[in-house]
Amino acid sequence: MxxxxxxxxxxxxxxxxxxxxxxxxxxIWKTNETSSISLEMFLLFSFGVILWFIYGILKKDLAITVANLFTLVMSSYIIYKKINSKKV
Amino acid sequence: MxxxxxxxxxxxxxxxxxxxxxxxxxxIWKTNETSSISLEMFLLFSFGVILWFIYGILKKDLAITVANLFTLVMSSYIIYKKINSKKV
Known part of the structure; x- marks a missing residue:
């Protein structure tokens, strides 16, 4: 219990x-603006999130596993936009 | 093991x-610039981090406990700067 x-x-x-x-x-979607966001932050964060995801699977911890999968999707989007807006 | x-x-x-x-x-420290950072993100994130911290303590999971304590300190700084830069 x-x-x-x-x-x-x-x-x-x-x-x-x-x-x-x-x-x-x-x-970011609305403004297309990412200037004050740190690319390094979201790269390091996403790598950590991948490790947390693996940790969750190995520890059979559903909360950690599912949460980190969703977080990864969104942080990947932020990285994608950050890299793209840098090109402009 | x-x-x-x-x-x-x-x-x-x-x-x-x-x-x-x-x-x-x-x-943020260097540029004093937080325009593209979402205050709502860091407020929701910090609240979640506080809950993860409690979760870590209750589950006696040192990795989760310590990590979330440090994360909370840094996300609090970002919130502080975001709110302050809004005042300018």
Whole structure:
């Protein structure tokens, strides 16, 4: 039972750290502006997220696994836009 | 033993997602520029990080606990600068 509460807490935590990327993605989508965003941040972050994803799978921790998969999609979009806006 | 390897993987993952904030903090520190950063992202993210921190403590998971504490410090700095640069 205690483990169930922990899983729920993990899911809520994961929901927040994951959906947090949505307003950033929307902001970039709308403005096409990424000047103050650090490319290095999102590259390092995404690599870490890939490792967290693997960690979640190996530890059979659903909250960590699913959250990091979604985060990876959004941070990849930010990296894509950052690199593209640099070309302009 | 398998759990030891997992802990090491967790620490490496944590190191990347945590140090990823360093180049963003440095960039903001140097340029004082936060226009394309989403305040909502870092507010939601920081709240999620606080929950991950609690999750780490309750699950006695050192990698998650320590990583999220450091991340919180850096994301708080970004929020502070974002709010301040808005005032200008």
């Amino acid at each position: 205690e483990n169930n509460y922990l899983t729920i807490l993990g899911f809520i935590a994961a929901t927040f750290t994951t959906i947090s990327f949505v307003p950033q993605v929307i902001k | 398998e759990n030891n390897y997992l802990t090491i993987l967790g620490f490496i993952a944590a190191t990347f997602t945590t140090i990823s904030f360093v180049p963003q903090v440095i960039k």
